[in-house]
Amino acid sequence: MENILHIADLSKTYQSAGRTLTVLDNINFSVTTGSTNAIVGPSGSGKTTLLGLCAGLDRSSSGLVELNGINLGNMSEDKRAQVRNQYVGFIFQNFQLLPTLTALENVMVPLELRGERNIRARALDLLDKVGLAERGHHYPTQLSGGEQQRVSLARAFSNQPKILFADEPTGNLDAETSEKVIKLIFDLNKEAGTTLVVVTHDLELAAKTQRIIRIKGGKLVSDEKTNINA
Amino acid sequence: MPEPYQLEKPPLKLGWLFEMAWRDSRKNRSRLFLFISAIIFGIAAIVAIYSFGYNVKKDVDNQAATLIGADLSITSNKPVDASMLQTLNTLGDRRSQERSFASMIYFPKGNGTRLVQVRALQGEFPYYGSLETTPITAGTDFKNGKKALVDQTLMLQFNAQVGDSIKVGSVTFLIAGTLNKAPGQTGISAGIAPIVYIPLQYLTETGLMQKGSRISYNYYYKYDHDVNVTKLIKGLEPKLEKANLNYDTIDTRKENTGRSFADLTKFLSLVGFIALLLGCVGVASAIHIYIREKIASIAIMRCLGVRSTQAFLIYLIQIISIGLIGSIIGAALGSLIQYLLPLVFKDFLPITVTTDLSWMAIGQGVLLGVIISVLFALLPLIAIRNISPLNTLRMSYESVNLLRDPLRWLVYVLIVGFIVVFSYFQLDSWPASIAFTIGIFIAFLILTLIAKLLMWLAKLLISNSWSYLWRQGFANLYRPNNQTIILMVSIGLSTAFICTLFFIQSMLVRQVSVSATTNTANMILFDIQPTQKQPLAGLTTQYHLPVIQQVPVVTTRINTINGKNAAQVKKDTTIQVSPHVFANEYRVTYRDTLTPTEKVIDGEWQGKAKDGAEVPVSIEDRFAKRNHLKIGDHIEFNVQGSPVKTLVTSIRTVNWNKMQTNFLVVFPAGVLEDAPQFYAMLTHVPSKEVSAKYQQAVVKQYPNVSLIDLGQVLSILDELLDKLGDIIKFMSGFSIITGIVVLIASVRISKYQRIQESVLLRTMGASRRQILVISALEYLFLGALSALTGTLIAFAGSWLLAKFSFDIPFSADVLPAGGIFLAITLLTITIGLLNSRGILNKPPLEILRGDV
16 A cells, blocks of 8 residues: 655654753654544643644654655745645644635635636535535634534545544534534545544544554554554 | 655735635724724825825916016115116016015004004006905005005004005005005915005105115016016026125026925925824734734635745735725825815915815825835734744744744835835935934834833732722733733824924913013114114103113125135135125124123123224124134125124124024124114013003104014914914824824724633623723723823923923923823723723623624
């Protein structure tokens, strides 16, 4: 299988009050195309930092991050933005919809950035898939948390990403809504053949992926395959 | 292997950027407009002044002929000699002549007397325009007999009617009409020196043409055929110059009047520019907070692949658009306001000003508005480039410092450069425009420093023993996202403006009032002939008035300075003496001692002339400085035809503020005693009634003697300051309104800052009253401190102006200052509370969900 993401000797340190704080320490792993993966760990273990580095949202202090064969380490922030637009989809714990854009416009933004045509119909189709075809003209504040996360899902899949990063996607949702959203994530993922990397401390969610990478104190402590098949 | 990556550089997608800018501004447009509205009044001021300036220029061009009243006018302040007269008589197809001088006139009906400008006219002048009179025919009829035209202000003041009579010198004239306007006359000049026209043929009979009288000889020429007057006069220039004659053509008048009004409008547009800058500081501060609130959205966009340039452009487009709208509204408002300007300036205008729409002014205003709003908004905008997409995962305010971009220094340079260049276009001088920019910078710096000091003091003073509400209100002054500095600068500057104006006006008026009421001299009589000296002193004593001073006055001119005459000085560019020094007449005196108002600062005072040696003279320090004269310089004076060689032996300062006969040049005793001379006399009149009676007696017995009553000067000064004050108030009004708009904008911004906190307080059970009290206290502190800072700056500014500019003792009215302080404070609280009302009336949940 091909690797969509390759992480080697990855470290991230911060300078704080005159001392060096190591948040991630020598992390190594690769993610195969089309697989579903979970990064789990307690609060403050560095899992969100790891996700940020993998997705090209931040620069590492040392080590290699290769996404779709592209070494993100040497790239400017603008180049990385371009990589994100072409290959990456995001789902956030707090949804991160643009508050001044309607649900439909939020879904359209990644496509507009790519300069694609007939995007309205595609965005509407995606909203339909997440069950929100009728709510396209609503603003985020007019939607419930679950609805906002579903819009965020539609947006994440709109640019047909090769890899989808999800940061605690159910962290702000109740159990029932969480379940619906998780199902949607996996269904859409399967349908689009996207690689999924989800950061969570929800072990139930993690168990739904094919692989669980555990992080603790900034170190990779285990990397296990689950029984889930692709 | 994954497919090879291809990252072709995508285009900026301008259309999409505009669409995103439009979408992103939703729900924020009213706020954005509120921010930008701070520049509206500054732009309005500038467009109004520019429109007015363009209209005045156009009107001066169109009406220049009526300003001068002839094709050519030639003026001399001494009788023109016969040979020159012959030359002058070859000029023009039609000729008029006029003698003008200051003299007392007497209204027999009401026993009133007044110093006026008498114009004795012969000929058909004015050839362009007319002497505007009531009845209309009086303008020409008065020349046919012993008739006069009397200025309308005088007619009103003395309750005179057409058909009454006035006495000018020894001749009684019938008032043929009321003079409403003479060519080139302004409301202000009519108030200071009202004009009375009499026919020239009766001038000698009046007895006012005596030696030493300061008379202007004016000759007016009209060509009935096409003649290039400018070319013609150029040929005559050397001859005219030699004879000390000045000339004016329609072109020169057009140029001079146009230039002085251009200077005025440029100065006023700088005042408008200050209002604009004030607004821009408000804009920069508001946009800073706006962008801070947008960090999350920008981070999301960056996450989705928006490039830093694109993110920057999205917000730049918003600012340009809203700046453009603000500027257009400002320009429209300015175009409306310009209709008011002729009313405000009416007393200073010699012409009728039209109020046409000036597209040029509108264009300049809009361009200026857009440039300056973008320049100031750039400070927070450039920081957008550094907002990391990581903020979507973890919002870290510490990592997003909007002010730490090195590019901001470039923006600062651009702003300062723009202010210097803009002011250069108004002032036509690089040093002046740099000084203006530094002045503005210092004013802002002082206010900012004081604001910082107050915030520091607030932190220091706050005590746990205070009630929660007081602590909360007070702490809002220095807590993050406070509006203390911007409010302090905007409100402080506006308050300082209006208070300084007020202080200076009342100080000047008080200064004159004090002189008028104490026992010092308050009336000066001049043009007293030597034979009248003793009897006039006797008459004064009869009225129980003191003869405080009687000084001889000799009229002189300067022939040479250090051996060089006017022509040589003009040729020699190394000599820094103005050729005007030779053209002016100098009224000098002689005595053996200095007066208490004089002090020698260089050289030595010599009160007696020595036989055979050059005459030692003392000159005033500012006169010396202006003309680069120093101790040891040789000046040859022309004392009514006789050359007198003198040596500058002392330079002295003179306190011109004291009612005293002061002189630029003082001769020692023993030189000028036999020269033709007249006397000036000082006395003190205790009341208006005594003044009126004494004036009547003097004018009746000595009609050539002129009087200046300080009480009258005071009322004229008061009127003049009032009129000037109206203009300054009008202009500073823009700054004040801008200050209020910035205040409203700042309060509204702080509303968004405080909203979460107030809602949390409400959810925890705080009552409406408690939240209102916290807000009221915060705005009370803000308003009071801003107004106090402004008032203190006004005190300091007025003190500096009083000491160094006006040279008068400093005094400030505390009561009106207190009134302004209270008004500004109350205004701040009112605006603050009106804005907070919105939060209190909404359910907390609605606000927590972000629906406001």
